Amino acid sequence: MPAQGDIAESRDATLKAPGALPAARSCDCGIMGEMAETAELAEPARMAPGWPEARAHPFIALEPMKRFVPFAALLLGTVCLTGCVTPRPPMSEAELEQVLTRDYPGRTAQDVMAAATRLWRLADGNDFRIKPGDNSLVAERDWVFHSQMVRIVGDDSWTLTVSETGGGVKARLSLLTYKRSTTVSSFGMTPTTQTTPRIGGPVKGTALYDLFWARMDHLLGVGPDWMTCTDAEARVSSGATWGNKDALCAGYSFTDAAPGAP
Incomplete structure (x- = not known):
């Protein structure tokens, strides 16, 4: 059996070899980014018999060219890496206010809520469950994405609140x-599955909100x-x-109709 020092040297050489798998990295690339990260870790490399340490490490192999690297991981990883950037600093209160709110002079609360309802119906019809309140709307939508190795299930919950302010509405x-x-x-004789905990929270970025308000502007004239x-x-x-814009633009699951479209 090889000495521990030989094992460490072989491990280091393998990790530095051409084609060696990179360490998993975090990337805010929406569903495609998560698929790439999940797929990279979905299949262990083929291990050399008699190497206990190698068996415990998914990225160690004596023959790098024979490792199983899912094609989807390589393709989606490339897509993700092209969009990954240094994490942005948190937005200020003024920036958040600009992103999350709009003023609509000359419109009523009912006008704004009707426009939002139409926006969600155009996006995906009755898949949005819309619950009206006195001065608010809640729109919920469940979604599922499948690939060869990964199944992702999720849910989006939108809340639009409106308040009438001197001849107009703030949304x-x-x-x-x-x-x-x-x-x-x-991999191996018996298929296995692994499910991650449910994670999420407020959608980061400005793109999705920019799209929502642009569509609202159009529907309100x-x-x-x-x-x-x-x-x-x-x-x-x-x-x-x-x-990312997945909550309105994930093409695998949206109707995404436009006003006046047949």
Whole structure:
């Protein structure tokens, strides 16, 4: 049996070898980013017999070229890495106010809530469960995403509150999204599954809110154009906004109709 020192040297050489798997990294890339991270860890590398330490470490192998690396992990990892940046500092109260609220002079609370209801119905019809209150709307939506090895289930909860202020309406939006993923591993004789805890919270970034308010502006006659998901992505690419738009633009599960569309 190799000495412990030989094992450590071989391990270090393997991790530095061309094609060695990178350490998992965190990335705010929406569903695709989570899939890439989950897929990277879904299958252990093939281990050399007689190496107890190697068996305990998913990234150690004597023959790097023979490791099992899921194609989806490589593809989605590339997508994620191109969008990963240094974490942004928290937004100030003034910045949050600008992102989360809009003033609509000359409109009533009912006008604004009706526009929001139409926006969600255009996005995904009756998959949104909309609950009206006296001065608010709550819209909830469950979703599921499948790939070959990963199943991600989640739920979004939007809350729009309105208050009438001297000839107009002030609207405030909040969005919470939660998800959990189940990874299926077929490595070995018996398939196994691993489910992560349910995680989530307020959606970070400005892109999703920018899209929501642009569509609200159009439905209320304030903005001339309907912002599409392609338009919203172009604004992210240009640096005008940042963050993911999955709660309105995850193309795998949305109707995403436009006003007046047949």
